[in-house]
Amino acid sequence: MIVGFAAIIALMVAVDLAGRRPDRRVGPLGTALVAAMRGGAGRVLVLGVWLWLGWHFLAR
Amino acid sequence: MDLPPPAATDGASVAPGQLAAGRLRAAWLAYAGIAAYALLAALARPLTLPSVFTVLAPGIALLWWGARRVPLRVVDAGRATAVTWLGLGLLFCAWEVVALCTGNDPAHPTFSILADPALDTYPGRVAGYLLWLSTGAWLVSR
Numbered sequence: 001m002i003v004g005f006a007a008i009i010a011l012m013v014a015v016d017l018a019g020r021r022p023d024r025r026v027g028p029l030g031t032a033l034v035a036a037m038r039g040g041a042g043r044v045l046v047l048g049v050w051l052w053l054g055w056h057f058l059a060r
Numbered sequence: 061m062d063l064p065p066p067a068a069t070d071g072a073s074v075a076p077g078q079l080a081a082g083r084l085r086a087a088w089l090a091y092a093g094i095a096a097y098a099l100l101a102a103l104a105r106p107l108t109l110p111s112v113f114t115v116l117a118p119g120i121a122l123l124w125w126g127a128r129r130v131p132l133r134v135v136d137a138g139r140a141t142a143v144t145w146l147g148l149g150l151l152f153c154a155w156e157v158v159a160l161c162t163g164n165d166p167a168h169p170t171f172s173i174l175a176d177p178a179l180d181t182y183p184g185r186v187a188g189y190l191l192w193l194s195t196g197a198w199l200v201s202r
Contacts, residue, residue, distance in 0.1 A: 027138065033202075059112050
């Protein structure tokens with residue numbers, strides 16, 4: 001399990017770093033999040049997930 | 061963190077240098093506020109009423125403010141970016157479900173179980189609040 005989580009997070013970091021190169025095809029995570037927050041529903045969804053993560057890891 | 065430029069209240073134009081200094085000052089104030097809040101909020105242990113308050117107070121405030129805010133700029137990430145990050149997010153969730161269904165114990169831990177030892181300590185919670193609040197401030201300032 002731990003190896004799986006480590007591999008997925010490492011893959012995310014690699015994709016994010018690759019997305020910062022000028023010749024990239026896939027953008028970094030920040031670009032995807034900002035694009036998802038273009039509309040009202042997207043903003044509520046992204047911020048709602050953020051709030052849930054804080055609740056889950058810091059309060060529950 | 062890119063914060064919105066301060067508004068000129070007297071109708072006069074603001075010089076670029078003043079604008080940059082104002083934004084820098086606002087960013088430093090935000091960082092200092094987040095750091096101070098993290099140091100205090102981390103005193104509340106998880107599963108207590110104070111921890112519920114220390115998460116929900118800034119969380120609901122930022123959600124309310126961020127949801128009403130008009131985006132500074134419209135970004136079109138492209139199909140490849142959207143599909144890739146959605147896929148990675150779903151992959152993470154799927155692995156979490158596998159861990160949940162195969163035991164959800166130290167032998168088959170979910171991500172939450174893996175994070176618990178760090179978040180049981182004060183420095184770990186400070187780092188958690190710093191990461192969570194910084195992310196929230198970054199998101200609402202987009």
